[in-house]
Amino acid sequence: SCPFPGFSSSSSSSSRSSMTESAAPASVAAAAYDEKPVVDFSYVGIDAILEQMRRKAMKQGFELNIMVVGQSGLGKSTLMNTLFKSKVSRKSVLGTSEERIPKTIEIKSISHDVEEKGVRMKLTVIDTPGFGDQINNENCWRPIMQFINAQYERYLQEELNINRKKRIPDSRIHCCIYFIPPTGHSLRPLDVEFMRRLSKVVNIVPVIAKADTLTLEERDLFKKNIRDDLRTNSIDIYPQKEFDEDSEDRMINEKIREMIPFAVVGSDLEYQVNGRRILGRKTKWGTIEVENITHCEFAYLRDLLIRTHMQNIKDITSSIHYEMYRVRRLNENNTQSNGVTEHHFTSHEL
Numbered sequence: 001s002c003p004f005p006g007f008s009s010s011s012s013s014s015s016r017s018s019m020t021e022s023a024a025p026a027s028v029a030a031a032a033y034d035e036k037p038v039v040d041f042s043y044v045g046i047d048a049i050l051e052q053m054r055r056k057a058m059k060q061g062f063e064l065n066i067m068v069v070g071q072s073g074l075g076k077s078t079l080m081n082t083l084f085k086s087k088v089s090r091k092s093v094l095g096t097s098e099e100r101i102p103k104t105i106e107i108k109s110i111s112h113d114v115e116e117k118g119v120r121m122k123l124t125v126i127d128t129p130g131f132g133d134q135i136n137n138e139n140c141w142r143p144i145m146q147f148i149n150a151q152y153e154r155y156l157q158e159e160l161n162i163n164r165k166k167r168i169p170d171s172r173i174h175c176c177i178y179f180i181p182p183t184g185h186s187l188r189p190l191d192v193e194f195m196r197r198l199s200k201v202v203n204i205v206p207v208i209a210k211a212d213t214l215t216l217e218e219r220d221l222f223k224k225n226i227r228d229d230l231r232t233n234s235i236d237i238y239p240q241k242e243f244d245e246d247s248e249d250r251m252i253n254e255k256i257r258e259m260i261p262f263a264v265v266g267s268d269l270e271y272q273v274n275g276r277r278i279l280g281r282k283t284k285w286g287t288i289e290v291e292n293i294t295h296c297e298f299a300y301l302r303d304l305l306i307r308t309h310m311q312n313i314k315d316i317t318s319s320i321h322y323e324m325y326r327v328r329r330l331n332e333n334n335t336q337s338n339g340v341t342e343h344h345f346t347s348h349e350l
């Protein structure tokens with residue numbers, strides 16, 4: 001029943017040279033080809049794996065954990081409501097879609113199950129209380145760093161369990177959206193400090209909050225100043241240059257890097273404009289359409305997070321950020337159990 005002419009199934013392990021030495025199998029093979037219809041034996045069907053992967057992914061669904069950070073009043077909660085309500089999820093949010101995110105007083109997660117064309121996604125937003133609201137904001141990045149590390153630690157402990165779960169629940173922060181106040185000047189020392197430290201442990205996507213308060217010229221200049229500040233302080237935000245995998249990645253990501261930070265406007269109210277229902281902000285002089293790219297860059301942010309780069313954001317989280325944490329922690333354990341170092345701050349306590 002071996003499909004290859006000139007071979008019997010018992011000799012399938014024989015070496016290639018024994019086949020070429022004898023002349024007989026060649027003519028047998030030719031005769032066999034004459035009788036049977038021609039089949040392309042070089043086609044194995046490896047591409048069927050794509051369908052298997054698709055079905056597996058559909059069954060498991062997707063998870064994305066997004067954290068928002070910035071001073072209170074910058075529109076963090078509103079923007080996350082916008083994200084849930086925007087096109088990706090509109091009419092498809094399961095459960096209570098009217099549930100609003102209340103004023104934040106502690107680090108808090110809210111999950112929404114989103115379904116689109118049979119694909120399930122669990123979008124979790126981790127809302128942080130006003131960052132930098134105090135008079136003295138020294139070390140105010142620390143609780144956020146601790147929270148991120150605590151999620152890595154949870155994952156690590158699950159991995160180290162002898163009886164590992166088949167799928168480890170993933171509460172790691174895949175992406176941190178940092179809200180820059182729309183001053184129109186440049187980054188404040190606080191912004192630099194936060195992004196400089198946190199960009200080493202998590203993917204940072206900075207946005208200009210409440211961009212409707214800036215004129216177009218102010219917006220462009222502000223964006224340019226922020227990019228310069230990021231460069232001079234060597235802050236590596238997402239998508240990081242060093243993780244571009246090929247020239248295609250580089251081309252796509254370079255375009256994004258030229259546009260960052262996205263100037264966003266948020267709203268959780270729907271209005272009727274020219275017969276269409278839109279998410280927008282109504283003002284005396286017109287309605288700002290949040291999802292309209294001629295009005296603001298919210299749609300670019302949404303597409304980056306959910307449409308085009310979701311898998312990459314998760315890959316970088318697990319293969320770079322989490323991996324660094326893991327290596328550091330396991331090294332700590334080794335040196336400690338060897339009695340080399342006395343106890344000082346370990347990374348999960350930071």
Ligand SMILES: Nc1nc2c(ncn2[C@@H]2O[C@H](COP(=O)(O)OP(=O)(O)O)[C@@H](O)[C@H]2O)c(=O)[nH]1
Binds near residue numbers: 070077079209213264
């Ligand atoms: N002009 C403007 N106001 C906004 C925007 N987003 C939110 N707001 C308003 O700013 C206030 C604070 O928003 P909120 O989402 O609670 O901010 P948070 O403290 O950062 O969570 C609310 O009155 C919002 O309606 C925006 O993009 N532009």
Ligand SMILES: [Mg+2]
Binds near residue numbers: 077103
């Ligand atoms: Mg809030």
